Amino acid sequence: MRRLILFLPLILFIHCKQQPASPTGLVTEKAMVVSAREEASQIGVAIMEKGGNAFDAMVATELALAVAYPYAGNLGGGGFMVYRKKNGDLGGLDYREKAPLGAHKDMYLDSLGNVIPDMSTLGATAVGVPGTVAGVMEVHKKFGSLPLSEILQPVINLAKKGVVVTQKQAERLKSYKEAFIEVNGDSTKFAAYFKEGDTIKYPELASTLQKILDNGRDGFYKGEVAQKLAAFIQESGGFITEEDLAKYEAKWRDPIVFDYKDIKIISMSPPSSGGVTINQIFKMMEPYHLSDFGHNSAKTIQLFTEASRRAYADRNYFLGDPDFVDIPLDRLLDDTYLQTRMADFSFDKATPSSEVSYGEVEIVESAETTHYSIVDSEGNAVSATTTLNGGYGSKLYAAELGFFLNNEMDDFSAKPGVPNMFGLVGAEANSIAPEKRMLSSMTPTIVEKDGELYMVVGTPGGSTIITAVAQTILNVYEFNLSMQEAVNAPRFHHQWLPDVVMFEEEGFSNTLKTELESKGYKILEGRTPVIGKVDAIRVLPNGKLEGGADKRGDDTAVGF
Ligand code: DON
Numbered sequence: 001m002r003r004l005i006l007f008l009p010l011i012l013f014i015h016c017k018q019q020p021a022s023p024t025g026l027v028t029e030k031a032m033v034v035s036a037r038e039e040a041s042q043i044g045v046a047i048m049e050k051g052g053n054a055f056d057a058m059v060a061t062e063l064a065l066a067v068a069y070p071y072a073g074n075l076g077g078g079g080f081m082v083y084r085k086k087n088g089d090l091g092g093l094d095y096r097e098k099a100p101l102g103a104h105k106d107m108y109l110d111s112l113g114n115v116i117p118d119m120s121t122l123g124a125t126a127v128g129v130p131g132t133v134a135g136v137m138e139v140h141k142k143f144g145s146l147p148l149s150e151i152l153q154p155v156i157n158l159a160k161k162g163v164v165v166t167q168k169q170a171e172r173l174k175s176y177k178e179a180f181i182e183v184n185g186d187s188t189k190f191a192a193y194f195k196e197g198d199t200i201k202y203p204e205l206a207s208t209l210q211k212i213l214d215n216g217r218d219g220f221y222k223g224e225v226a227q228k229l230a231a232f233i234q235e236s237g238g239f240i241t242e243e244d245l246a247k248y249e250a251k252w253r254d255p256i257v258f259d260y261k262d263i264k265i266i267s268m269s270p271p272s273s274g275g276v277t278i279n280q281i282f283k284m285m286e287p288y289h290l291s292d293f294g295h296n297s298a299k300t301i302q303l304f305t306e307a308s309r310r311a312y313a314d315r316n317y318f319l320g321d322p323d324f325v326d327i328p329l330d331r332l333l334d335d336t337y338l339q340t341r342m343a344d345f346s347f348d349k350a351t352p353s354s355e356v357s358y359g360e361v362e363i364v365e366s367a368e369t370t371h372y373s374i375v376d377s378e379g380n381a382v383s384a385t386t387t388l389n390g391g392y393g394s395k396l397y398a399a400e401l402g403f404f405l406n407n408e409m410d411d412f413s414a415k416p417g418v419p420n421m422f423g424l425v426g427a428e429a430n431s432i433a434p435e436k437r438m439l440s441s442m443t444p445t446i447v448e449k450d451g452e453l454y455m456v457v458g459t460p461g462g463s464t465i466i467t468a469v470a471q472t473i474l475n476v477y478e479f480n481l482s483m484q485e486a487v488n489a490p491r492f493h494h495q496w497l498p499d500v501v502m503f504e505e506e507g508f509s510n511t512l513k514t515e516l517e518s519k520g521y522k523i524l525e526g527r528t529p530v531i532g533k534v535d536a537i538r539v540l541p542n543g544k545l546e547g548g549a550d551k552r553g554d555d556t557a558v559g560f
Pocket of ligand 1 (some may be wrong): 368370387439440
């Protein structure tokens with residue numbers, strides 16, 4: 001008895017440690033959408049309130065983001081979705097853009113073989129064949145429960161009524177104004193000065209959405225919209241034809257599924273690198289007692305950085321569109337292989353990336369994408385990430401149709417060894433070919449614990465997406481933060497090349513950075529990036545839902 005009393009505090013401590021953190025984000029009973037804009041989260045939730053499921057809500061949220069968040073939400077881009085149905089069935093949808101039929105390997109190189117600046121990032125030459133409309137129509141066809149009209153009408157109404165500009169949006173519109181004018185001329189809608197509180201209406205987008213409502217995917221990929229879109233892109237100097245649009249198909253793909261300790265992680269498979277890379281990172285860290293190291297401690301950062309370094313080196317070399325290249329997935333995800341990759345890791349000293357591979361690369365500014373997470377009242381979960389690639393994509397705005405076009409062609413490797421806009425260097429596996437999908441880092445993810453839904457999570461952030469998603473999951477699972485705390489927590493990033501660790505501005509002390517530097521880690525100085533903008537949902541032990549809406553943006557959780 002005396003012993004028991006003596007050890008009681010310890011027992012209690014261990015027990016308390018195992019209790020999941022109390023929620024600090026929005027908690028709702030049944031259903032939730034967390035997205036980059038309140039309007040989009042609300043439209044998604046309203047669909048579920050009137051009896052729609054998570055898939056109906058996905059269609060509504062995705063299209064509402066195209067209206068309310070044109071920075072990244074889109075009809076002119078693409079994305080990936082991972083789902084888990086209430087019965088545990090898993091799947092993934094690839095609605096990634098693809099290269100037009102007229103594309104070829106050296107299309108962004110000049111006669112001397114050098115990459116032509118801006119050609120894969122700015123204006124019509126950068127545009128890949130959009131996949132978003134095919135994606136949402138495919139989801140509705142397979143899993144939708146409400147008629148399309150009930151889902152699309154609120155989105156069309158929003159486009160007509162208009163969207164109120166937030167302070168963050170006003171800043172962005174201002175900072176991109178010159179690029180809009182450069183690409184579209186000074187009569188473009190976005191040459192105007194918008195301030196916080198202004199309303200922007202999108203009547204042209206409303207009528208494009210109406211055509212999709214009337215004719216389904218053909219309302220976008222065939223007929224009037226397709227003709228206008230192809231003609232507009234070609235007149236602007238791009239390569240996409242009506243045939244490219246007519247041939248576009250979204251593809252169902254088996255997600256990457258793996259266990260980490262006692263959770264199961266379900267994430268997107270190629271042509272996204274997200275699932276494979278996050279699988280590698282987690283498996284390389286699995287043998288360690290991460291929770292004992294402490295959240296964002298030097299040891300945790302070292303371990304995570306070394307695992308990321310090795311995983312990104314593989315990513316950049318081996319991964320591409322699985323319909324075009326053979327990816328040695330069995331080998332890349334083999335436990336023994338991954339432990340061997342970590343054999344030279346030591347807490348005493350950083351492994352230089354030059355010893356993992358070679359090359360010196362510059363880092364460049366990140367751009368935008370957007371993620372949303374949905375859980376419905378039956379327990380179906382949808383995790384979707386969608387993008388135009390850069391902020392407002394190629395900046396090319398199809399004025400008659402009401403939307404921006406992507407610059408996703410930059411996600412290909414235009415020339416082996418030359419970094420793209422995220423500083424990622426690619427190899428042959430991600431070279432350009434007609435109808436090939438460019439490699440992505442988008443990592444829409446779902447986590448199960450004890451066979452039950454546990455988390456839905458994802459983020460924008462280009463190459464930092466994978467590390468931001470991984471850290472958010474670890475924050476909840478290893479470091480026992482609430483969903484909202486896990487999303488708020490400061491993040492860091494390493495991607496093999498360039499060989500630097502990036503830290504967000506707040507939350508990492510100089511002492512910590514000095515300690516890491518003394519072990520050979522190069523810290524990215526003079527730039528304080530935002531690493532991801534995570535939108536996530538956690539299922540609490542009592543079955544309620546906790547939202548994690550990233551305070552770095554206007555992101556909002558809504559539910560009931
Ligand atoms: O697919 C990709 O990996 C990129 N196009 C994503 C771009 C992105 O996340 C930009 N956001 N910050």
